[in-house]
Amino acid sequence: MEEVPKHKENSTEELILKAAKLVFSRKGMAGARMQEIADEAGINKALLHYYFRSKENLFNAVFYDLLGNIQKKFLGILNSEMDLFSKIRNFFTGYTDFLQENSFLPGFIINELNQDPEKMINHFRDAGIKPPPKLILQIKEEVQKGNIIQIDPMQLLMNMLSLAIFPVLAAPLLKGILEAKEGDFDQLMEKRKRELPEWFINSIMKK
Amino acid sequence: MEEVPKHKENSTEELILKAAKLVFSRKGMAGARMQEIADEAGINKALLHYYFRSKENLFNAVFYDLLGNIQKKFLGILNSEMDLFSKIRNFFTGYTDFLQENSFLPGFIINELNQDPEKMINHFRDAGIKPPPKLILQIKEEVQKGNIIQIDPMQLLMNMLSLAIFPVLAAPLLKGILEAKEGDFDQLMEKRKRELPEWFINSIMKK
DNA sequence: GTCTATAGCCAGATAGAC
DNA sequence: GTCTATCTGGCTATAGAC
Numbered sequence: 001m002e003e004v005p006k007h008k009e010n011s012t013e014e015l016i017l018k019a020a021k022l023v024f025s026r027k028g029m030a031g032a033r034m035q036e037i038a039d040e041a042g043i044n045k046a047l048l049h050y051y052f053r054s055k056e057n058l059f060n061a062v063f064y065d066l067l068g069n070i071q072k073k074f075l076g077i078l079n080s081e082m083d084l085f086s087k088i089r090n091f092f093t094g095y096t097d098f099l100q101e102n103s104f105l106p107g108f109i110i111n112e113l114n115q116d117p118e119k120m121i122n123h124f125r126d127a128g129i130k131p132p133p134k135l136i137l138q139i140k141e142e143v144q145k146g147n148i149i150q151i152d153p154m155q156l157l158m159n160m161l162s163l164a165i166f167p168v169l170a171a172p173l174l175k176g177i178l179e180a181k182e183g184d185f186d187q188l189m190e191k192r193k194r195e196l197p198e199w200f201i202n203s204i205m206k207k
Numbered sequence: 208m209e210e211v212p213k214h215k216e217n218s219t220e221e222l223i224l225k226a227a228k229l230v231f232s233r234k235g236m237a238g239a240r241m242q243e244i245a246d247e248a249g250i251n252k253a254l255l256h257y258y259f260r261s262k263e264n265l266f267n268a269v270f271y272d273l274l275g276n277i278q279k280k281f282l283g284i285l286n287s288e289m290d291l292f293s294k295i296r297n298f299f300t301g302y303t304d305f306l307q308e309n310s311f312l313p314g315f316i317i318n319e320l321n322q323d324p325e326k327m328i329n330h331f332r333d334a335g336i337k338p339p340p341k342l343i344l345q346i347k348e349e350v351q352k353g354n355i356i357q358i359d360p361m362q363l364l365m366n367m368l369s370l371a372i373f374p375v376l377a378a379p380l381l382k383g384i385l386e387a388k389e390g391d392f393d394q395l396m397e398k399r400k401r402e403l404p405e406w407f408i409n410s411i412m413k414k
Numbered sequence: 415g416t417c418t419a420t421a422g423c424c425a426g427a428t429a430g431a432c
Numbered sequence: 433g434t435c436t437a438t439c440t441g442g443c444t445a446t447a448g449a450c
């Protein structure tokens with residue numbers, strides 16, 4: 001008797017998607033090799049074409065899946081009913097965790113963005129990813145109430161994204177340049193996760 | 208009679224380097240095509256191999272040149288004798304200008320960083336790029352003097368880099384998602400250039 | 415130095431047996 | 433569904449004429 005067969009866990013299709021996610025994220029669309037994906041999945045190259053007609057197709061399947069994750073994790077928080085400050089705290093900690101588990105993702109997106117901007121923008125549009133209206137509104141309100149400094153909501157959003165995403169994006173390089181021992185950099189990032197939200201909130205409070 | 212023939216301006220070699228810089232930065236190492244570089248330079252593909260033995264070679268030549276620019280523009284400011292606050296102001300405005308003129312550069316680096324982290328780190332090491340000691344020292348001093356808040360110099364540096372580089376990196380996507388008309392986004396970035404330094408300096412001042 | 419033509423390789427895709 | 437074997441196209445690199 002088998003374990004409860006949840007969904008189609010460990011089906012060949014799932015194996016392929018998992019392997020493809022890994023390889024595409026390491027190498028990008030142009031650099032990835034179908035053979036490498038097949039090897040990673042422990043199956044034959046021809047099977048990739050059996051399940052997904054072409055490389056392009058497989059790529060899109062992987063990418064669509066990843067965007068869904070962003071949509072849920074990221075916009076979920078920012079569009080919630082939470083008050084602004086809790087929201088900022090939740091964003092930084094939640095997003096940092098998410099990015100550490102998917103540290104390939106930002107590089108992957110930037111990579112493909114350079115290759116074919118239109119395609120990437122359309123993917124994002126299709127996934128319904130856009131500046132969260134609820135957050136924008138809250139910022140405007142808090143500015144008007146005089147609780148935070150005069151700041152353009154878009155600039156504030158860009159600052160949040162920059163501070164959260166860039167360090168993950170540049171992590172391998174920063175590790176190398178700082179000549180940090182393996183653990184040191186991870187520790188730096190842990191410290192960052194704790195201190196960044198409070199510093200950031202403080203930075204938009206009135207003196 | 209010709210114009211004063213400055214250096215080897217417009218020599219075939221210069222034409223190739225210029226074209227290669229363009230194509231490599233758009234497509235990355237894996238995505239770039241020697242044919243495309245040749246077309247861009249208005250010469251034949253075989254000439255590329257005549258001047259630079261291989262694609263790998265050409266790539267390294269281009270990249271070495273680009274790192275030199277970073278070294279001069281970026282570390283020049285941060286290692287100077289300027290006081291901390293002037294330095295921060297200069298960094299944001301100067302670096303933003305530099306990145307706008309070389310908007311491909313961050314994506315290029317992130318791209319190659321994902322393909323082959325070790326190679327990229329070595330390139331940076333060879334170019335002598337590392338956290339600027341003078342800046343680190345200044346931050347420590349100002350913290351000790353009680354002029355700015357208690358903050359780890361590395362975190363401060365990471366914040367500066369994040370805020371300056373990420374928006375350029377993600378610009379095409381942000382443009383698309385914000386559904387900004389062409390001029391709108393540029394205006395947003397202009398505004399950013401003016402407001403970011405003051406906001407950032409304010410964020411590290413004691414209340 | 416610059417070109418045309420082509421060799422040689424590699425990766426995506428397909429045919430067809432099981 | 434899964435495999436082996438193979439086709440096909442495209443890209444780097446080279447040979448060789450001018």
